[in-house]
Amino acid sequence: MDVSDLLNSLNSAQREAVCVSPGHHALILAGAGSGKTRVLVHRIAWLIRTGAASPYGVLAVTFTNKAANEMRGRIEELLAMPASGMWVGTFHGIAHRLLRAHYQEAGLPQGFQILDSDDQYRLIRRVLRELDLDEKQWPPRQMQGFINRHKDRGERPDQIKVHQGDLFQDVALKVYRRYEEICRRRGAVDFAELLLRAYELFLSRREVLEHYQRRFSHILIDEFQDTNTIQYAWIKLLAGDRGELFAVGDDDQSIYGWRGAQIENIHQYQRDYANVELIRLEQNYRSTGNILNAANALIAKNADRLGKNLWTEYGEGELIKLYGAFNELEEARYVVEQIEGWIAEGHARSEVAILYRSNAQSRVLEEALLYRSIPYRIYGGMRFFERAEIKDALAYLRLSMNRDDDPSFERVVNTPPRGIGARTVDNIRELARDRGISLWRAAEELIASKGLTARAANAVDSFIQLVEQMAGDVQGSSDVDMSLNDEGGQMDLHEQIDHIVQLSNLIEHFKKEKGERGQARIENLEELVSAGRQFEFEEEEGIDELGAFLAHAALEAGERQAGEGEDGVQMMTLHSAKGLEFPLVFLVGLEEGLFPHQMSLDEPGRLEEERRLCYVGMTRARERLVISYAEVRRLYGQEKYTRPSRFVSEIPAEFIDEVRIRGQVSQPLYRVPEEEQSHEFSLGQRLFHAKFGEGTLLDFEGSGAQARVQVKFDRAGTKWLVLAYAKLERIG
DNA sequence: CCTCAGCTGTTTTTT
DNA sequence: ACAGCTGAGG
Numbered sequence: 197m198d199v200s201d202l203l204n205s206l207n208s209a210q211r212e213a214v215c216v217s218p219g220h221h222a223l224i225l226a227g228a229g230s231g232k233t234r235v236l237v238h239r240i241a242w243l244i245r246t247g248a249a250s251p252y253g254v255l256a257v258t259f260t261n262k263a264a265n266e267m268r269g270r271i272e273e274l275l276a277m278p279a280s281g282m283w284v285g286t287f288h289g290i291a292h293r294l295l296r297a298h299y300q301e302a303g304l305p306q307g308f309q310i311l312d313s314d315d316q317y318r319l320i321r322r323v324l325r326e327l328d329l330d331e332k333q334w335p336p337r338q339m340q341g342f343i344n345r346h347k348d349r350g351e352r353p354d355q356i357k358v359h360q361g362d363l364f365q366d367v368a369l370k371v372y373r374r375y376e377e378i379c380r381r382r383g384a385v386d387f388a389e390l391l392l393r394a395y396e397l398f399l400s401r402r403e404v405l406e407h408y409q410r411r412f413s414h415i416l417i418d419e420f421q422d423t424n425t426i427q428y429a430w431i432k433l434l435a436g437d438r439g440e441l442f443a444v445g446d447d448d449q450s451i452y453g454w455r456g457a458q459i460e461n462i463h464q465y466q467r468d469y470a471n472v473e474l475i476r477l478e479q480n481y482r483s484t485g486n487i488l489n490a491a492n493a494l495i496a497k498n499a500d501r502l503g504k505n506l507w508t509e510y511g512e513g514e515l516i517k518l519y520g521a522f523n524e525l526e527e528a529r530y531v532v533e534q535i536e537g538w539i540a541e542g543h544a545r546s547e548v549a550i551l552y553r554s555n556a557q558s559r560v561l562e563e564a565l566l567y568r569s570i571p572y573r574i575y576g577g578m579r580f581f582e583r584a585e586i587k588d589a590l591a592y593l594r595l596s597m598n599r600d601d602d603p604s605f606e607r608v609v610n611t612p613p614r615g616i617g618a619r620t621v622d623n624i625r626e627l628a629r630d631r632g633i634s635l636w637r638a639a640e641e642l643i644a645s646k647g648l649t650a651r652a653a654n655a656v657d658s659f660i661q662l663v664e665q666m667a668g669d670v671q672g673s674s675d676v677d678m679s680l681n682d683e684g685g686q687m688d689l690h691e692q693i694d695h696i697v698q699l700s701n702l703i704e705h706f707k708k709e710k711g712e713r714g715q716a717r718i719e720n721l722e723e724l725v726s727a728g729r730q731f732e733f734e735e736e737e738g739i740d741e742l743g744a745f746l747a748h749a750a751l752e753a754g755e756r757q758a759g760e761g762e763d764g765v766q767m768m769t770l771h772s773a774k775g776l777e778f779p780l781v782f783l784v785g786l787e788e789g790l791f792p793h794q795m796s797l798d799e800p801g802r803l804e805e806e807r808r809l810c811y812v813g814m815t816r817a818r819e820r821l822v823i824s825y826a827e828v829r830r831l832y833g834q835e836k837y838t839r840p841s842r843f844v845s846e847i848p849a850e851f852i853d854e855v856r857i858r859g860q861v862s863q864p865l866y867r868v869p870e871e872e873q874s875h876e877f878s879l880g881q882r883l884f885h886a887k888f889g890e891g892t893l894l895d896f897e898g899s900g901a902q903a904r905v906q907v908k909f910d911r912a913g914t915k916w917l918v919l920a921y922a923k924l925e926r927i928g
Numbered sequence: 929c930c931t932c933a934g935c936t937g938t939t940t941t942t943t
Numbered sequence: 944a945c946a947g948c949t950g951a952g953g
Binding site: 259260261286287288289291292310312313386387388390391422451452454455553554555556576613615617750751752753769770771772790791793794795796805809831832 | 929930937938939940941942943
């Protein structure tokens with residue numbers, strides 16, 4: 197079969213990667229902008245076109261749904277046929293699919309539910325309450341972290357090594373145990389559990405494992421540097437002796453160590469398999485030379501790299517602009533001014549990205565853009581299916597399908613408020629626990645046995661009636677699993693959702709919420725109905741349409757809220773920028789303590805991750821890169837004098853064009869020894885005495901004029917006494 | 929059930 | 944600074 201058309205468009209390293217011969221595993225170190233997805237997609241097409249694999253034998257795993265969708269789309273485009281039969285998905289999506297198909301072997305109920313992080317958090321809080329643990333002393337977040345950390349490492353409670361006398365561990369373990377028990381009883385599975393269960397399924401059911409080992413002759417992994425322990429263990433198991441692995445990643449872009457990613461897996465992989473072909477993709481098709489070389493120089497400061505030097509055929513391009521702003525407002529002002537210049541050159545706003553270390557930084561920038569009427573999109577914040585109103589509606593839906601769904605019961609029993617207070621719910625919970633029945637059943641019993649005050653009983657009964665009515669309407673009166681609409685035909689998913697939203701009175705409830713928030717919630721509920729309409733259900737083993745929709749809601753929480761459609765400047769954290777590229781990139785807030793973040797300063801490993809993050813940010817830029825920092829930043833309500841990020845000085849000066857601060861702000865006067873508390877100096881004919889006030893701010897007094905003097909740090913970290921003209925005030 | 933004062937935490941985020 | 948939550952009181 198002639199595959200030259202597949203290979204023609206590739207450079208030699210890419211071609212080598214695509215054509216790795218049978219019997220070999222591959223590790224493709226794909227630098228930023230080197231055509232990583234391209235290689236992955238061409239590899240799959242090549243495998244299929246040469247007959248090395250059938251679509252049925254290919255498994256491609258990614259981390260995000262976005263990456264998975266993009267990959268599938270590009271494969272289909274390249275092969276000019278649907279990639280059906282091929283498994284392309286996220287680790288979680290694929291684990292979910294396996295567990296659905298083998299729910300019995302995995303010890304799960306058929307319609308097991310997926311808990312998202314919020315569901316998990318709520319459940320953990322419930323466990324804490326049940327175990328009489330004080331949330332102040334045992335923060336649910338930490339318990340959640342503990343549980344997930346261990347699951348990510350494949351550890352069940354019994355496998356955790358207990359340190360003698362570690363109270364936190366003791367308690368956390370107890371919580372983990374109880375949490376697991378409840379999940380098992382409810383048939384609920386959290387994100388980490390999906391992976392762990394899929395792994396254990398393979399371990400305990402040889403026949404299942406062997407089936408998939410036979411099936412998947414080729415396993416391709418995207419963003420390999422981001423895999424955690426359990427993901428890699430699962431891959432190894434699945435590959436077995438014969439499966440061929442094709443791992444693509446970049447150790448320099450590993451920025452998720454804090455959530456369990458093991459960069460180590462890249463090294464381990466080469467140790468685990470004898471015949472791993474290591475191929476480096478070093479030609480960059482994204483950025484101009486100066487940007488790339490600057491990024492190379494920065495990342496070279498990290499120890500422990502597999503090593504790689506990106507190069508480009510593009511010219512040097514522009515120098516990186518560096519701007520030291522007076523404060524964060526002025527920084528934002530500068531950024532906006534630059535954007536206006538860019539737009540004036542005839543570019544689109546969406547070609548511009550502002551990247552920052554933490555979300556809190558977005559506000560000031562947003563205000564500056566707003567002030568100049570520049571449309572923007574912010575990535576981040578709540579996602580569609582994570583929103584409270586959406587989860588409320590889904591809880592009604594769940595409950596009407598399964599009355600014993602306790603978390604859903606708890607969620608909506610008094611939403612909208614119908615007079616069922618905490619007291620009443622406590623009573624219900626207590627009975628449920630004592631008798632080992634669901635909250636629903638307990639509620640029914642309490643009404644029957646007159647275990648509630650008349651008022652409470654009434655309220656609970658109205659809730660029960662409401663859900664029964666929903667269930668009856670949606671499912672039709674018969675026991676047959678058939679939902680009927682007004683015409684007596686089957687109710688579609690979106691009709692069911694719509695019906696439940698209407699009956700629940702959620703819309704009326706949110707109308708009362710003040711501000712635009714209630715309106716937004718109502719719109720989201722409407723959006724949920726259309727999400728139901730658009731949902732494409734593919735017949736699959738072990739799941740019905742509603743179940744598939746609910747799983748979809750958990751696994752693909754939907755787009756991040758962002759100003760849609762319009763051509764706008766893109767704003768996001770450095771983390772969410774990974775994988776993207778923009779002609780013009782602003783990297784703002786390069787200050788010690790902010791970026792690198794304070795929390796990562798004490799550990800060399802974490803500092804290196806910050807440096808990689810900076811590297812990721814820089815390599816997002818195609819044509820123009822602007823780096824900025826503020827000398828004064830208001831953070832957490834306090835003004836802080838900052839020094840420029842070490843990353844700024846790690847970029848060789850030859851790539852940088854330091855933009856002068858125009859006139860108004862600062863001028864170095866004296867170099868100040870670190871330990872000096874006051875300073876005497878002359879300015880013009882006057883002698884001044886400046887002494888340190890609070891922190892590093894100097895109060896400066898002179899006769900006839902009053903000015904302020906500050907301590908600032910230059911790029912090299914040298915401390916200077918600086919006259920802040922901006923603050924100069926003349927008296928008399 | 930609602931409101932308001934007081935307290936707390938505040939890196940990054942997918943699934 | 945400030946959002947989000949809790950607990951007290953109306």
